[in-house]
Amino acid sequence: MYSRIAGTGSYLPDRVVTNAEMETMVETTDEWIRSRTGIERRHLASAHESTSQMSAEAARRAMEMAGVTADDIDFVVVGTCTPDILFPNVATMVQDRLGIHDCPAFSLETACSGFVYGLSIADKYIRLGEAKCALVIGAETLSRIVDWTDRTTCVLFGDGAGAVVLKASEEPGILTTILSADGKYGDLLSFPMGPSRGFDALRAGAAGGIQMKGAEVFKVAVNTLSRLVDQTLDKAGVDKSAIDWLVPHQANLRIIQAAAKKLDLPMEQVVVTVQEHGNTSAASIPLALDVAVRDGRIKPGQTLLLETFGGGFTWGSALLKF
Ligand code: ACO
Numbered sequence: 001m002y003s004r005i006a007g008t009g010s011y012l013p014d015r016v017v018t019n020a021e022m023e024t025m026v027e028t029t030d031e032w033i034r035s036r037t038g039i040e041r042r043h044l045a046s047a048h049e050s051t052s053q054m055s056a057e058a059a060r061r062a063m064e065m066a067g068v069t070a071d072d073i074d075f076v077v078v079g080t081c082t083p084d085i086l087f088p089n090v091a092t093m094v095q096d097r098l099g100i101h102d103c104p105a106f107s108l109e110t111a112c113s114g115f116v117y118g119l120s121i122a123d124k125y126i127r128l129g130e131a132k133c134a135l136v137i138g139a140e141t142l143s144r145i146v147d148w149t150d151r152t153t154c155v156l157f158g159d160g161a162g163a164v165v166l167k168a169s170e171e172p173g174i175l176t177t178i179l180s181a182d183g184k185y186g187d188l189l190s191f192p193m194g195p196s197r198g199f200d201a202l203r204a205g206a207a208g209g210i211q212m213k214g215a216e217v218f219k220v221a222v223n224t225l226s227r228l229v230d231q232t233l234d235k236a237g238v239d240k241s242a243i244d245w246l247v248p249h250q251a252n253l254r255i256i257q258a259a260a261k262k263l264d265l266p267m268e269q270v271v272v273t274v275q276e277h278g279n280t281s282a283a284s285i286p287l288a289l290d291v292a293v294r295d296g297r298i299k300p301g302q303t304l305l306l307e308t309f310g311g312g313f314t315w316g317s318a319l320l321k322f
Pocket of ligand 1: 029036111112151155189213309310
């Protein structure tokens with residue numbers, strides 16, 4: 001028994017903020033942002049938009065493509081580090097919005113790796129026969145936790161959601177996944193406030209927002225992803241020449257180019273959306289996947305490598321037949 005992606009969907013807020021608009025908010029330039037990251041614009045959530053609402057919209061579109069209804073869904077997982085509230089968790093809110101009842105529903109706070117972590121867990125549930133039709137979602141409203149006065153981080157992030165329907169299948173779908181993490185890097189990328197440690201710093205207006213040591217994150221990300229690509233291919237017994245599409249986490253064009261080089265893959269076989277979406281953390285891979293499925297680039301039967309890296313640090317990959 002395998003699990004296979006039967007549908008993809010995504011949701012982006014209407015509001016688009018270009019690099020030119022960022023220039024009016026902090027001391028930056030379009031040229032700096034483009035040349036360092038590849039980002040040209042990002043979508044930002046308005047007051048009526050939330051992580052659960054964007055998740056539900058993306059899920060609805062994925063369910064439509066898969067031809068399944070709320071009654072078919074028996075597992076819901078949402079990767080997010082920007083839940084609407086602490087609890088109920090976002091996946092239960094998605095259940096409620098879509099009329100899904102009586103199945104496991106939980107969210108994962110593994111930062112940018114949230115979607116791949118969710119995909120790997122849902123795959124295991126399906127392979128074990130404990131679920132038949134899962135919703136796996138990555139969604140973020142990072143704009144709510146960004147410090148809009150900090151030019152070193154605020155230009156990087158965006159909001160959105162992506163989802164897949166993962167169904168039991170006798171044909172191979174997900175071939176292998178790898179999940180990993182190393183907490184020793186926690187301080188390099190964090191949102192260092194929360195219910196247990198307290199929100200005092202935020203209330204006092206000090207050091208609010210995502211904190212990142214960008215250059216150090218960059219180095220560890222490139223090295224880790226390079227190792228991860230080899231580990232994933234080895235584990236699946238697949239040669240890199242078999243890969244049709246790389247669908248990477250969309251944080252920085254230069255990190256994506258390094259991964260493509262490692263695979264000897266021309267950029268034409270890499271799905272790149274960072275220029276349009278910025279870094280949407282857990283939403284970035286399912287968003288990119290949906291874009292390339294809907295514009296006809298990714299076709300049934302093709303081999304895809306998904307890879308991600310984020311706060312924690314956490315990282316992960318999935319090799320699959322679409
Ligand atoms: N506009 C103009 N100048 C800026 C800006 C900005 N928005 N931000 C920083 N600078 C300046 C800095 O102040 C610094 O100036 P200085 O030399 O006078 O001190 C200079 O630009 C260089 O800063 P660096 O941080 O060294 O720039 P770098 O080339 O490393 O690029 C970046 C920064 C884009 C953040 C890069 O380090 C990066 O992409 N890192 C990886 C981040 C990442 O991948 N995160 C995602 C993984 S996890 C996740 O997705 C949540």
